[in-house]
Amino acid sequence: MRLYFLRHGLAEDPRPHLKDAERHLTSEGIAEMKRVALGIKALDLSFDVLLTSPYARALETAEILADVLHWPKERFVVEARLQPGLFDPPTLQTLVQERRPQEGLLLVGHEPTLSGNIAWLCGGNVKMKKAGLACVEVFDLQPRSGLLLWLLTPKQLCLIAKAV
Known part of the structure; x- marks a missing residue:
């Protein structure tokens, strides 16, 4: 099985009266994420479900990707356990056990x-x-039972999108 980890796009800077969960993608972040999503589409990945953090910036990232991939709504899940501070190895184990993916999971979240x-x-x-x-x-x-196959930067994903 493969696990895909996607970090949210460029978001608004923290501000005193703005909750962290309410920080949205910037216009630059939206534009970049659309190009990144095209690169991801070109990779022709296989996964059973897309799980995303409920935080605005992650949810917007996942929505852009789902739109580009024409991802079915029933396989797009907002998962509270992917929010910052909650997503740890035991949570990852639980999410995989609950979903029992055949091909893989795509997880959209945070650093x-x-x-x-x-x-x-x-x-x-x-x-x-x-x-x-x-x-x-x-x-x-x-622990240490997985193999990192690749880690792509947004620049690399945008180049992949251009090459197609």
Whole structure:
């Protein structure tokens, strides 16, 4: 099974009276995410379900991707456990066990929890860029039981989109 980890796109900066969960993608973040989504589409990935954090910036990222992929609404799930501070290895294990994906899961979320889960699975440190995408082959949901197949930056995904 493969797990795909997508970090949300470029979002508004924190402001005193703006809750973190309400920070939206910037216009630049939206434009970049549309190009990134085209790159992801060109990769022709297979996954059973798209799970996204409910935070505005992650939800918008997932919606852009779902629109470009023509992703069925019944396989697009807002998952509260993907929000910052909650998405840890035990939560990842639970999500996979609940979903029992045949091909894989695409998880849209935040740093540092995405990188933390990848490190737990693969035993190495990575850092996800905004709008970056990682693919991990999972053999068993235990520490160091996965293999990081690739980690693509938004620039690389945009180049893939241009090449098609």
